[in-house]
Structure formats: C-alpha cells, structure tokens
Amino acid sequence: MTKEKIEQIRSEFPILTEQVYKKPLIYFDNAATTQKPKCVVEQINSAYYHLNANIHRGVHYLSQKATEAHEAARQTVAEFLGATKREEVIFTRGTTEAINLVAFSFGEAFCKTGDEIVISVLEHHSNIVPWQMLCERKGLKLRVIPMNEKGELELDEYAKLLNDKTKIVSVAHVSNVLGTVNPVKEIIRIAHEKNIPVLVDGAQAVPHIPVDVIDLDADFYVFSGHKIYGPTGIGALYGKEKWLNAIPPYQGGGEMIATVSFEKTTYNELPFKFEAGTPDYIGSTALATALNYVKSIGIEEIAAYEKELTEYATKRMLEIEGMRIIGTADEKSAVISFLVGKIHPYDIGMLLDKLGIAVRTGHHCAQPLIDSLSIPGTVRASFAFYNTKEEIDSFMEALKRVVMMLS
Amino acid sequence: MTINEIQNEIVEEFNQFDDWMDKYSLLIDLGNSLEGLDEKYKTPQNIIEGCQSRVWLNAEVKDGKIIYEGESDAILVKGLVALLIRVFSGHTPDEILNTDLYFIDKIGLKEHLSPTRSNGLLAMVKQMRIYAIAFKAKGEN
Numbered sequence: 001m002t003k004e005k006i007e008q009i010r011s012e013f014p015i016l017t018e019q020v021y022k023k024p025l026i027y028f029d030n031a032a033t034t035q036k037p038k039c040v041v042e043q044i045n046s047a048y049y050h051l052n053a054n055i056h057r058g059v060h061y062l063s064q065k066a067t068e069a070h071e072a073a074r075q076t077v078a079e080f081l082g083a084t085k086r087e088e089v090i091f092t093r094g095t096t097e098a099i100n101l102v103a104f105s106f107g108e109a110f111c112k113t114g115d116e117i118v119i120s121v122l123e124h125h126s127n128i129v130p131w132q133m134l135c136e137r138k139g140l141k142l143r144v145i146p147m148n149e150k151g152e153l154e155l156d157e158y159a160k161l162l163n164d165k166t167k168i169v170s171v172a173h174v175s176n177v178l179g180t181v182n183p184v185k186e187i188i189r190i191a192h193e194k195n196i197p198v199l200v201d202g203a204q205a206v207p208h209i210p211v212d213v214i215d216l217d218a219d220f221y222v223f224s225g226h227k228i229y230g231p232t233g234i235g236a237l238y239g240k241e242k243w244l245n246a247i248p249p250y251q252g253g254g255e256m257i258a259t260v261s262f263e264k265t266t267y268n269e270l271p272f273k274f275e276a277g278t279p280d281y282i283g284s285t286a287l288a289t290a291l292n293y294v295k296s297i298g299i300e301e302i303a304a305y306e307k308e309l310t311e312y313a314t315k316r317m318l319e320i321e322g323m324r325i326i327g328t329a330d331e332k333s334a335v336i337s338f339l340v341g342k343i344h345p346y347d348i349g350m351l352l353d354k355l356g357i358a359v360r361t362g363h364h365c366a367q368p369l370i371d372s373l374s375i376p377g378t379v380r381a382s383f384a385f386y387n388t389k390e391e392i393d394s395f396m397e398a399l400k401r402v403v404m405m406l407s
Numbered sequence: 408m409t410i411n412e413i414q415n416e417i418v419e420e421f422n423q424f425d426d427w428m429d430k431y432s433l434l435i436d437l438g439n440s441l442e443g444l445d446e447k448y449k450t451p452q453n454i455i456e457g458c459q460s461r462v463w464l465n466a467e468v469k470d471g472k473i474i475y476e477g478e479s480d481a482i483l484v485k486g487l488v489a490l491l492i493r494v495f496s497g498h499t500p501d502e503i504l505n506t507d508l509y510f511i512d513k514i515g516l517k518e519h520l521s522p523t524r525s526n527g528l529l530a531m532v533k534q535m536r537i538y539a540i541a542f543k544a545k546g547e548n
Contacts, residue, residue, distance in 0.1 A: 406435065
C-alpha cells in the first residue's frame with residue numbers, strides 16, 4: 001500500500017487523531033478491538049434515522065425496508081466468508097455467543113457421557129469455557145492439541161487425539177496471543193476423514209487474512225464484527241445447512257418460531273430458528289458496511305501490508321536486549337506478544353500507556369496458554385491496516401525508554 | 408507519625424515532580440527498595456490474584472499494632488505496595504479502619520487503584536482493612 005493510500009485510510013478513522021496524555025495516540029491493540037471508519041458510524045446513525053422499524057413482522061413500508069437491509073447484510077456476510085447460502089449465516093452478538101450457541105445446540109443433539117471434544121492449547125477462553133460447560137453438563141472429556149516451541153499446533157499429536165468418541169473439533173484460525181495462523185484446512189481435512197465436524201474461531205482471522213469457508217470445508221466458522229471495524233455486539237456464525245438443521249435452537253422467543261400453542265411450538269426455518277428476539281438489524285447493516293469497506297481496500301492487500309508491518313516491527317523489536325518474542329510461527333498474523341528480560345508485562349504496558357501507546361498486557365483471555373509457557377503474561381502489540389511504520393518507530397523509541405526505566 | 412502525617416509526607420515527596428516520568432521513576436525506586444516478602448509467606452492464603460499482576464500480603468500483630476509485609480511481581484505495583492505498607496504498617500486496627508485513604512489520588516496514581524486495572528491493588532487495600540477488622544475483633548474478645 002502506498003503512503004498516500006494509508007494517509008487516506010487514516011483520515012477515515014477520526015479516533016486516530018486523538019491525543020492521550022497530550023501525546024498522539026498510537027493504537028496497537030487491534031486484536032482486542034478495531035477502530036471504526038466514518039462510514040460505519042454514519043451507517044449506524046443513518047439506520048436509526050431512516051431505517052428503524054422492527055423487522056420480519058411489520059406490513060408497513062419501514063419494516064419492509066429494515067428487513068431487506070438486514071437480509072442484505074446477511075448476504076454480505078455470506079459472500080465475505082465465501083459461503084454460497086445466505087441461510088447459513090446466523091447473526092449473533094459476536095464470536096463468544098456463536099461458540100456458545102454451537103456448544104449448546106450441537107451438544108444437545110450429538111453429545112453424550114463419555115464423548116470427547118478436541119480444542120487446542122492456544123485457544124481464547126471463549127473457545128474453552130463453552131465446551132467445558134458442555135463437558136460438565138453431559139459428562140464429556142476435553143482433549144487438547146499441543147503446540148511446539150514456536151507456537152505451532154502439532155498435527156501428528158492432533159490426529160492421535162481423534163477417535164470414535166470425538167464429537168467435534170474447535171480451533172482458532174489465528175491465535176490472539178501468538179499470532180499463529182493455524183493450518184485449519186488441514187485440521188478440517190484430518191477430522192473429516194473420521195467424519196468429525198470442525199468449528200473454526202475466526203475472530204482474529206477474518207479482519208486480517210482471506211477466509212473462504214467453502215475452500216476450508218469448515219462446518220462452523222465464527223467471527224466478531226467489532227474486530228473487523230464494525231460495531232460491538234454483532235457477529236456471525238456460519239454453519240453448514242446440514243448441521244444447522246440437525247441441531248436444536250439455542251434460545252426461544254419471538255422470531256425463531258413457526259407456530260406457537262401451549263401444547264406444541266414448531267420452529268422457524270434457517271436462519272431464523274437461531275435468532276430469537278428482535279435481531280440487531282442496526283448492527284448487522286453497519287457490519288455489512290464495515291465488510292464492504294474492507295472489501296473496497298482488499299483483504300489480500302491488507303494482509304500483505306500488515307505482514308510488512310509485523311515483520312518490520314519484529315525486526316526492530318529484536319534490537320532491544322533481552323527481547324523475547326512469544327510466538328514465532330512460520331505463518332503469523334499481525335500480532336506480536338513479547339517480554340523483555342525479567343520485566344513484568346504490566347509495568348511495560350502502564351508506562352507505554354503514559355507515552356500514548358495502547359498495547360494489551362496480561363494473559364489475553366488465554367490463561368491455559370500463558371500457564372503452559374510458564375510466563376506471567378505478555379505485552380501484546382497488534383496491528384491493523386491504518387497503522388504505519390512511523391508509529392512502529394515511535395513505539396520503539398518509547399519501548400526503549402520504558403525498558404531503560406525498568407531495568 | 409499519624410497515618411495522615413505519613414500520607415501528607417508521601418504527597419509532598421511525589422508532588423515535587425511535575426513530570427509523570429519522574430513520579431514513576433520514584434515509584435520504581437520504591438518498588439526496588441521494598442524488601443521482598445519471605446518465601447514462607449508467599450502462600451496461596453496470602454496471595455491476592457489480580458488479572459494483570461499478583462500481590463502477596465502478610466499481616467501480624469505486635470503490641471496491638473499491625474505489621475504488614477507485601478510484595479508484587481510487577482514493579483509499579485510493588486512500589487504502591489511499599490507506599491501502602493508505609494502508610495498502614497505499625498498502626499492499630501482502629502487507626503487503620505478510621506483512615507480515609509487519599510494519598511494515591513493526590514499523587515496522581517489513582518488509576519492503579521481502579522477496579523478495571525485488576526492489578527490486585529484494590530483487593531490489597533481491602534485485605535489490609537479486613538486484617539484490621541479481624542485483629543480488632545480478636546483484641547476485643
């Protein structure tokens with residue numbers, strides 16, 4: 001991407017001109033959430049001003065219009081993920097709710113005492129706890145794919161974990177701590193040899209690398225809107241029609257029913273069966289705007305530029321004595337976790353904050369992973385396509401200063 | 408010195424600096440010079456688990472006064488632990504319980520006590536008071 005292009009992109013994100021503690025904000029916490037371009041915020045405004053009516057049930061003009069916009073947003077999400085059927089996209093509050101939905105509904109339909117669920121050691125809590133809850137509810141066992149010292153999953157070990165009792169595999173596409181891009185296509189292929197379905201947590205992948213659920217042959221694929229420049233509180237679950245039809249609804253209420261009587265209720269068809277209550281049609285349309293915005297820049301271009309940023313930052317960070325990059329997978333996304341000498345990550349994060357640099361510190365909601373590495377946590381810098389090499393240079397200056405103070 | 412005299416002293420020490428960096432340097436120095444807690448006190452019972460960093464706190468009574476000792480794995484937190492110990496340690500439960508803790512706010516480090524920082528400090532202050540309540544109850548029995 002050219003400098004002009006990046007400048008133009010940055011001008012779309014008003015928050016990037018903010019100052020914190022009288023210093024220009026450098027936002028390197030994009031893996032936690034991304035900033036919003038004007039078009040997304042304007043879409044939220046515009047939807048409330050011009051498109052606000054409850055959908056799917058009104059006969060009136062505005063309700064029809066809102067319904068059409070919500071369903072068009074579903075189409076946009078489907079296309080963004082490479083899905084061919086609109087009905088295979090369920091709107092959720094985000095990745096967490098999507099995984100909970102599958103863990104609950106799939107668990108109800110297909111799991112019994114003694115069965116097993118396979119996840120990996122580098123999962124976010126949102127891809128651990130819902131499965132643990134299922135394990136507790138129905139007496140299942142959680143099996144965990146290990147990783148090597150670079151932070152790459154060990155596929156040989158993974159294959160050995162799969163057996164007749166394995167009901168589902170659930171893995172992250174990209175690790176939110178290590179940045180590792182997992183070979184999910186291969187993971188899915190191996191599981192499918194034994195007819196085991198796979199859920200892919202795409203929260204950290206969809207904003208950064210091209211995703212095609214058909215090519216991956218994923219059974220379920222989930223992501224959050226707010227991590228891809230969209231609003232908070234909206235995300236999506238893609239599921240193959242055959243699975244979504246085979247599992248029961250997650251929540252009951254309006255919208256998800258066909259007929260209701262006190263004796264028997266029949267459920268609506270896909271996708272509505274999984275969308276109880278008034279859907280977030282404001283969020284869905286703004287999410288569609290965000291996805292179209294990303295598309296207009298090009299996900300391939302974004303991936304290439306972010307790779308350039310990540311490689312540049314990694315190289316520069318290694319100038320610092322005692323620098324330990326946590327996660328050195330061959331395939332890595334725009335996430336760099338690190339530690340310096342014996343300095344606690346909290347100290348680095350607090351002082352960087354004072355210099356206007358937003359990074360995340362701690363266990364990043366992946367405590368089992370952090371424990372397995374025997375570290376107290378990490379400092380994490382994570383990039384988006386509006387970040388620049390100049391910002392990385394400022395970050396480096398600040399980091400050197402902070403490390404000096406703390407050494 | 409009374410607890411408030413100590414608090415005022417700390418406020419003065421910090422407020423001689425305008426620059427946040429100098430304040431933090433002082434905090435780091437205080438953290439570095441705080442004697443580490445003896446390993447035997449680093450028990451699960453004494454740990455205050457924050458999301459970001461961990462704090463250990465031990466308390467004993469000597470001649471009706473509470474002696475606090477503590478440590479943290481993060482140096483900035485350890486500096487604040489040192490200050491809290493300086494303020495509270497060596498005072499009676501009543502003195503501790505009647506204290507309005509204002510110095511952290513006045514030296515501009517309030518953010519570290521925010522519940523959203525989850526560094527264990529807020530829980531430590533609470534725990535220091537709980538010790539005071541417990542020792543007071545014991546003393547009255």
